[in-house]
Amino acid sequence: MFTIKRIDVDAGEYTVILNSADAYEMGIRSLDRVKISSKKRSITAIVEISETMLSSGEIGLLTRAFSDLKEDIDSEVDVTSTPRPTSIEYIKKKMNGEELSFNEILRIIKDIVNKNLSNIELAAYISAVYTRGMNLRETKDLTMAMIETGDTIDFNKEEVYDFHSIGGVPGNKVTLLIVPIVAAAGYLIPKTSSRAISSACGTADIFEVLTNISFSAEEIEHIAERVGGTIVWGGGVNIAPADDLIIHVEYPLAIDPYSQVIASVMAKKKAAGVNRLVLDIPVGPNTKVATFELAKRYSRDFIAIGDELDMRVQCAITYGGQPVGRAVGPLLEAREALAALENKKVPNSLFEKSLSIAGMILEMGPMPAGTGRPRAKDILCSGKALKKMKEMIEAQGGNPDVTSESIEVGKYTHETLSDRVGYVDSINNKTIVKIARAAGAPKGKGAGIMIYKKRGMKVDKDEPIYTIYSDSKAKLDQAVKLGNKLRPIAIEGMVLETIKGSNGMDVYDE
Amino acid sequence: MFTIKRIDVDAGEYTVILNSADAYEMGIRSLDRVKISSKKRSITAIVEISETMLSSGEIGLLTRAFSDLKEDIDSEVDVTSTPRPTSIEYIKKKMNGEELSFNEILRIIKDIVNKNLSNIELAAYISAVYTRGMNLRETKDLTMAMIETGDTIDFNKEEVYDFHSIGGVPGNKVTLLIVPIVAAAGYLIPKTSSRAISSACGTADIFEVLTNISFSAEEIEHIAERVGGTIVWGGGVNIAPADDLIIHVEYPLAIDPYSQVIASVMAKKKAAGVNRLVLDIPVGPNTKVATFELAKRYSRDFIAIGDELDMRVQCAITYGGQPVGRAVGPLLEAREALAALENKKVPNSLFEKSLSIAGMILEMGPMPAGTGRPRAKDILCSGKALKKMKEMIEAQGGNPDVTSESIEVGKYTHETLSDRVGYVDSINNKTIVKIARAAGAPKGKGAGIMIYKKRGMKVDKDEPIYTIYSDSKAKLDQAVKLGNKLRPIAIEGMVLETIKGSNGMDVYDE
Known part of the structure; x- marks a missing residue:
């Protein structure tokens, strides 16, 4: 004893x-x-x-x-x-490049969820999935195993819509426009979102500055069925709990095994009761998906797994080469999203991306092809989306009277000026994230960056190119130092003018 | 602060x-x-x-x-x-199936030795080497990196001999015969050995019952140059320290990546100053090397890496289908080895294997081909090997007057009788190890098994087939229970007699 x-x-x-x-x-x-x-x-x-x-x-x-x-x-x-759990034998089987059966995969996932595997064994599993991969059948079985080892939500409605971005682009606050637009059209869209892991802020971190985001599965069901839309933190419910435990081990290795990404996304959506899903796959350097080819492969496989799960899936391969909109950081992004809903001045990239995806979702429902985007625009411009957003905020326990102007962002600020005349050649997503995090994001809600000059835009000497915000003077200083060292916005001299002038056409309107 | x-x-x-x-x-x-x-x-x-x-x-x-x-x-x-160490990038490179440069491998090994990598990262490294493998150039560089990150011993002699068994066969006490034979021939053979990890006992565990085994690099050099031979514990010196840290993570996964096995053995030998090495590669079910083909591949690669390190290597692919000799367990094996040196009754497999390998080592030196084994036999049978053994025991601080008869093995014993008439069809190495460990080996020095009937031998009903020894009554009972359940020695009925009769010729003399 x-x-x-x-x-x-x-x-x-x-x-x-x-x-x-x-x-x-x-x-x-x-x-x-x-x-x-x-x-x-x-x-x-x-x-x-x-x-x-x-x-x-x-x-x-x-x-x-x-x-x-x-x-x-x-x-x-x-x-x-x-003795050691038998799932270690199955992990070795995958290490040896063999195919795993459903029962073998389920055993591994059960042992992960029951904390029967050590970090070493879990790392071997992740490494094996990363190096050996899984075929579609295994990926589907992995998805099923992840669903089976957690809770599920059942809505009393035939069509349950959702949207998910597989991430990597800073400033991607499109969810805060898409969900109220789609819900205002009478669709059920109970969005579960995540907090930042290595990014500047996740959708959950943003929405949290406006209302509560932590609810039980039952509460989510209740709110969503009443209001039509929710934006809640997925970590608050026991949906596909294997995912968090797997991410814990992926994080230090900075790997995202292909099949695991698909299974994790699909398991969470399926377990959350979703059967109509639009996936946003941003492509670009310094995003999760670096090439168009990989994005197409993801699209095909997400759709195929969706078929197996009785879930209709559509994918939007989007431009991930620079931040979406101008604001990066929880309060800054909430302010930018609210301003868009209030029909105030809003960056074109945020406007376009949100309407396109909302339009896709609408057309997955009863709306005919070609009518989704105009309808989404109408809902946004008529103020119906703002009204729905206020309902959502109130239903989740927040103050519906919040406006973009009432939001108070970080009180310590520093404006960075261009040291030359030229054009913006590139913006480094990873560097933007580093600076925002140095300023305190995502925990420091007021921290972040406002970017004034985006790709292709002309810059004069001493013109402001970005401002860093922070809730703390010390963090602001650190972030400013980092910004001066890393130079997130690359400005090329006038020599390149003619080339950049035409390249810049895509985004000149920001 | x-x-x-x-x-x-x-x-x-x-x-x-x-x-x-x-x-x-x-x-x-x-x-x-x-x-x-x-x-x-x-x-x-x-x-x-x-x-x-x-x-x-x-x-x-x-x-x-x-x-x-x-x-x-x-x-x-x-x-x-x-930030995370750069070696994690190199581990990912290997996970992606890319070749690593010497500097990248060195960075990984340095971070392992300096404890800069977490268990998760170390597991990813081991998994990557296991699934992706390393080519010969990388394996050589891994060997060099493991040498460079630890201490080395330099002997004042041109030829330094050694012997190493890559393991997996219980009862493999041949080192206790080979080292004194080779040293008695005037060769320098400073053998470093290991403790049991998952086996019943390592050479270090056995020799420890006769003398001290823990010495500094300087002391090893001093003793070996004076006496000609040592058997010391390799874990007591800082030679290729990466190995222990890597084993720590391999152990829960029960994997032994091919290139890592080669690099670990060769790094330890090279760092210990060895330049003439005979490797014993036991082949058989339930040993480390299951097939003859794999044993040949190991042989080729060990020899090739040896060439790169200016070390002459010869490999003996040996029979690993059942324990060597009859004794398994620290004191039981020490007793059997001493009895052989004293020219008392000794199992043929121990006698043959020890002389063959000792002969190979002698012929790597100045002795002409064909003269090594007879010379080894002469040294053993003339008592010169026993004399050298006593010198070694004394030089390492033990009592040279020890004899096979003075050794006291575990006082609690249990004899298992055959429940039928027949022939020994097979002996399961892994089961033998499990029983010996249940009886307390390797920590319980007196614990272990004496096997009376080996492959091909005839057995009568109620004839003793093995005896379990233990220092503790409770452990003996556990081991006996396990033995009765697992039946380490499989006896086939008389129907198979004619077939077994001829098969058994190889080993009938035990």
Whole structure:
């Protein structure tokens, strides 16, 4: 029998610590597994060994193991050595380039969700999916396994619409226009969104400055059916929970295995009750999808998996070469989106992208081809979208009287001026994100960047090209320093004028 | 400034824990990296986040980070966010199937040795080498990188011999015969050996029952040059230290990437000053190398890498289908090896294998082809090998008067009888190991198994087939139970007699 000690560290896996003498006696090595049994329940955990932290006869349970075993400190438990989970054999099978069956994939995903795999084993799984890939059948089965190991939402409506951007472009606040437009047309669009992982801000980070975003599956169903649209944080519900655990391990490696991206998106949407989905796939350097070819491959496979899941999927391959609109950062983006809904001055890229995608969604419903975009424009320009947005904000517990002018962005600001005459040759998405994060985004809600000069635009010497906002003077200074070093907006001299002049036509209207 | 707290857990990597509010404020996520700087030195560590273990302003250093930063508890340090190491890019390059340059491989190995990589990143490296492989040039560079990141030994002698078994066969105590035979012939053979990881006992575990095995590089050099031979524990010196750190991560995945096996063996031998090496590659089910083809591929590549390192390498592909000799377990194997040196009754497989390999080593030196094995036999049978063994034991601080009869093996024993008449069809190496480990090996020095009936031998009903030894009654009982369940020795009935009779010729003399 062992006495429980609590060690308050969250290692992301079930971990326990044994005294080295006990481990030696039991023939247990670091990273072996033990079963810890109390009278009421038992868990399997991974062992780390300590020379001095615990006395012989004590077992230290890290946060997750402690809270799930539900025993008091100093109570007695039985500890026995157990073999490694069979899912490790399936991970090795994938490492060897073999195809996995549904049951093998389900076993892996179950062990991930039940925290039976260590970070090492999880990293091997991610690496194997990254290097060996999965065929469409496996990807579908992975999607099903991710759905099956979490909660699902069922709406009392036949068609449930949604929109998802596979990310990588800063300033992509289109959701805040699309959802109210589509909902105002009488469609049901219960959008779950995410917080920033490595970006400047996710849709959840933006919408959070306007209203509450954390709801249970039941509440989401209730609000969406009443108002027609929601924008809520997907992390607040237990939908496809394997995804977060997988992302935790992908993050340090900065990899996004192709099949895993598809399965994660599709599992979350399917589990959320969606059956009509438009996917935005931004293409460009420094986005998730670097080439048009890869974007087309994603499109084909998303649509094919959708077919298998009885979900109609359409993909919009969009321009991801520079930020969407001018604002990057939670409050700055909320302000820009509200201004668009209020029919104030709004960047063309935000306007065009939002209407095109909203139009696609409308045409996935009963509207005839060619009528979606004009209808979306009408809803936006008539103020119906703004009205719907206010309903959504209120239904989620926020203040519906908010306006773009009432929003207070970061009070510390610094304007950067051009040191030359020329044209904007490129804007580096990753650098923009770095600066916004240095200024405090996404946690610092007022932090971010306003970009005044976009690709192809003419710039005079000493003309403002961007302004950094922050809630903290120290962070502003850091972000300014970083901006001066990284130069997110590249301005080419006049020599290139004739070439840039014609290239710039695409976006000159910003 | 942060105040240092100590957390006595050895996570195998530099890990620190931050309060969640501080991490939030600094924009740091779990598994990000920080630089911790005191006045004297700085280290880079991986961050885990705790809600309640630490107060804001405190940083918890896990064992390795704490001991290497060399600061007191409650002293103040500076903590700043730092980017992930560039070696992660090279790991991704290998995951993508690209070839790595020497500098890229060296960067990875340096980051492993300096504990700059997390378990997740290390697992991705191992997985990438496993799935993508390395070509010979990369394998050589990996070997060089592993040598360069540790200590090396230089002997004052032109030819330095060694022997290494790539493992997987229980009872393989041949080193205890080979080293004294070769040393008695006047050759320098400073053998470094390892402890058991998943086997019943390593050579280091066996020799430890006879003398000390833990020495510094300088002491090894000194003893070997005086006596001619040593058998020491390789883990006691800082030779190719990357190996242990890599094994730590391979262990839970139970993988042994091909190129990594070659690089690890060759790096350790080269760094230990060896330039004449015989490799024993046991082939058989339940050994590391399952097929003859794979054994040949290993042989070719070991020899090719040897050429690049100015090391002459010869490989002996040996029979690994059942244990070598009859004894498995530290004291039981030491007793069997001593009995052989004392020219007492000794199993043929141990005798043959030891003499063949010793003969190969002798012929790598000045001895003409065909004279090595007879010379080895002469040294063994004349008692010269025993004399050398006693010198080695004494030089390493043990009692040279030890004899096979003075060795006391586990006092709790259980004899298993055959329940039928027949012939031994097969012996399962893995099952033998499991039973020996259940009995307490390798930590329980007296624990193990004596096998009386080997492949092809005739067995009567109620005749003893094996005896389990243990230092503990409880462990003996467990091991006996396991043996009865797993039946390590498969006995076929008389129907198969004629077939087995001829098959059995190979080994009937045991």
